[in-house]
Amino acid sequence: MSTRTLFFNGRILIDSGSGRHEVPSFADSMLVEDGKITAIGSNNEVISSGIFPNLEPRDLKQQVVLPGFIDGHMHLLLLGQSLRKLDLKNCKSVEDIKSTIKEYAAANPDKPSIQCKNWMHSMTPNGVTAAMLDDIDPRPIFIDASSQHSCWCNSAALKELGAASMPDPAGGKIHRDAKGNPSGVLDEGAMMSIIWPFQAISSSKEDRMEAIRAAVREYNAAGYTGVVEMAMDEEAWDSLVTLRATEPDFPLRVAAYWLIKPSLSLEDNSKQIRRALELSQQYNTATTPDLRIVGVKVICDGIIDACTAFLSQPYAPADSPPPIWEPEHLNQLVKEADSVGLQIALHAIGDAAIKMAIDAIEKHATPGRRHRIEHLELASPEDAKRLGELGLTASIQPVHADPSILTEWPRLLGKDRCQRAFAYREFADAGALVAIGSDSPTSPWMPMHNIYVATTRRSARDVDYPQTVNKHFKLGLCESMVAATGGAARSVFAEERAGSLAVGKLADFVIVDMEWDANTLLKAKTMETWYGGKQVWSSVDVDNIVVKI
Ligand SMILES: [Zn+2]
Numbered sequence: 001m002s003t004r005t006l007f008f009n010g011r012i013l014i015d016s017g018s019g020r021h022e023v024p025s026f027a028d029s030m031l032v033e034d035g036k037i038t039a040i041g042s043n044n045e046v047i048s049s050g051i052f053p054n055l056e057p058r059d060l061k062q063q064v065v066l067p068g069f070i071d072g073h074m075h076l077l078l079l080g081q082s083l084r085k086l087d088l089k090n091c092k093s094v095e096d097i098k099s100t101i102k103e104y105a106a107a108n109p110d111k112p113s114i115q116c117k118n119w120m121h122s123m124t125p126n127g128v129t130a131a132m133l134d135d136i137d138p139r140p141i142f143i144d145a146s147s148q149h150s151c152w153c154n155s156a157a158l159k160e161l162g163a164a165s166m167p168d169p170a171g172g173k174i175h176r177d178a179k180g181n182p183s184g185v186l187d188e189g190a191m192m193s194i195i196w197p198f199q200a201i202s203s204s205k206e207d208r209m210e211a212i213r214a215a216v217r218e219y220n221a222a223g224y225t226g227v228v229e230m231a232m233d234e235e236a237w238d239s240l241v242t243l244r245a246t247e248p249d250f251p252l253r254v255a256a257y258w259l260i261k262p263s264l265s266l267e268d269n270s271k272q273i274r275r276a277l278e279l280s281q282q283y284n285t286a287t288t289p290d291l292r293i294v295g296v297k298v299i300c301d302g303i304i305d306a307c308t309a310f311l312s313q314p315y316a317p318a319d320s321p322p323p324i325w326e327p328e329h330l331n332q333l334v335k336e337a338d339s340v341g342l343q344i345a346l347h348a349i350g351d352a353a354i355k356m357a358i359d360a361i362e363k364h365a366t367p368g369r370r371h372r373i374e375h376l377e378l379a380s381p382e383d384a385k386r387l388g389e390l391g392l393t394a395s396i397q398p399v400h401a402d403p404s405i406l407t408e409w410p411r412l413l414g415k416d417r418c419q420r421a422f423a424y425r426e427f428a429d430a431g432a433l434v435a436i437g438s439d440s441p442t443s444p445w446m447p448m449h450n451i452y453v454a455t456t457r458r459s460a461r462d463v464d465y466p467q468t469v470n471k472h473f474k475l476g477l478c479e480s481m482v483a484a485t486g487g488a489a490r491s492v493f494a495e496e497r498a499g500s501l502a503v504g505k506l507a508d509f510v511i512v513d514m515e516w517d518a519n520t521l522l523k524a525k526t527m528e529t530w531y532g533g534k535q536v537w538s539s540v541d542v543d544n545i546v547v548k549i
Pocket residue numbers: 073074075230439
């Protein structure tokens with residue numbers, strides 16, 4: 001006979017609308033059986049809903065229970081790999097970066113290369129070169145920008161990549177000096193075509209599986225039970241499929257978008273779409289609902305800080321670069337992917353890229369498919385409206401709107417344009433489906449940090465940071481919770497199974513020690529994470545481990 005667990009005396013979030021002024025509704029009790037919720041309501045309602053042999057009662061002691069978080073945009077293998085890299089996030093200057101790497105190199109003499117993460121362009125406002133790193137250590141040094149849109153290499157790393165003999169890949173750039181030699185930075189399409197594949201093949205499949213396991217552990221600990229993976233490729237997919245086959249209790253539901261790498265050949269683009277289609281026919285809601293390919297991802301432009309986002313007007317200090325995809329190629333791709341039933345996710349940050357992306361979907365895609373625009377950092381008011389009119393998903397990452405990392409924006413964009421930054425309120429008011437994600441590993445992935453920035457527009461990274469970012473664009477607390485759970489589920493047609501706590505839904509939930517107040521979210525603590533009715537993470541276990549050590 002199956003075990004039933006009765007969770008009672010809690011504050012279990014139910015029936016949350018997605019409006020701005022929505023107030024939460026809480027149930028006291030929830031009955032879980034065979035991985036699903038079979039009753040939810042007041043203590044009396046749930047207890048009177050049946051006779052329960054084998055009942056395991058569980059007193060929630062008035063703690064808050066939320067649906068398991070679903071990260072609306074993240075990168076699973078990249079996150080797992082990044083967990084092993086040297087973190088440069090606290091560095092403020094080139095000197096800081098160099099001394100941090102030097103110390104790490106000395107402490108890790110056996111590593112064949114030195115892999116770093118979280119370099120921000122704002123730490124090195126005068127630019128960077130390979131030579132700046134060459135006196136640290138003779139081994140190859142790879143430094144990922146926190147955005148994942150650039151990699152800074154020393155000369156040994158450039159040599160290992162073979163960058164000198166490589167042409168610039170489509171949509172990407174290998175920066176070169178006056179003599180034409182690679183000078184140390186690879187951007188955009190070069191990340192997708194050179195750096196990520198290099199990192200993937202430099203590790204074994206077992207290594208990649210271990211990296212994914214580590215990422216999943218981090219995600220369960222943070223309160224996630226699902227993710228929308230936003231740049232799936234052969235290596236990551238192969239590792240994930242094997243993991244799920246060998247570990248049936250794999251505790252994360254994955255809906256993935258297949259990354260289409262930019263190419264100058266229309267036929268090559270079609271080939272990539274056909275591969276995504278082939279996989280989605282094998283791995284879909286009917287066959288493998290917890291590991292599926294739902295669509296394709298296209299990176300239309302870069303990021304503001306590197307002046308690679310596609311803008312309608314030049315940057316203050318530089319021209320606006322062209323988009324990574326020419327409209328002709330993008331239109332063709334949208335048409336083809338939509339015609340075979342794939343969902344489409346278009347990364348678009350600059351206002352011109354956002355317009356181009358929405359134009360492509362408006363002209364060439366079928367309404368109702370929940371196609372989506374990723375990031376939407378500098379949308380015009382007209383395009384904010386079109387998101388709703390066209391039934392698109394606004395896939396937003398509030399942690400990218402943290403004011404403490406936007407210090408370069410006024411210089412690059414001018415004050416006026418900054419007033420359009422992260423116009424979430426307009427997206428929601430226009431009726432777009434809002435899905436919140438973290439874009440990890442480009443940003444911290446704690447869901448409450450994300451929701452704190454969404455609701456207060458203050459910094460979660462630096463709590464004393466005095467400035468806010470366009471506070472009038474903030475989202476409500478309920479609204480944000482829904483966007484980080486049900487919104488993300490709905491964006492990939494998973495709302496029948498997950499994303500909210502209701503009878504018949506999967507028992508994916510998180511027990512949180514928190515107050516229902518946006519201003520105190522950074523103090524919220526994930527106590528337990530439950531996946532399909534099983535506890536997959538508990539802060540008690542962690543505390544015990546700490547005690548044992
Ligand atoms: Zn991303």
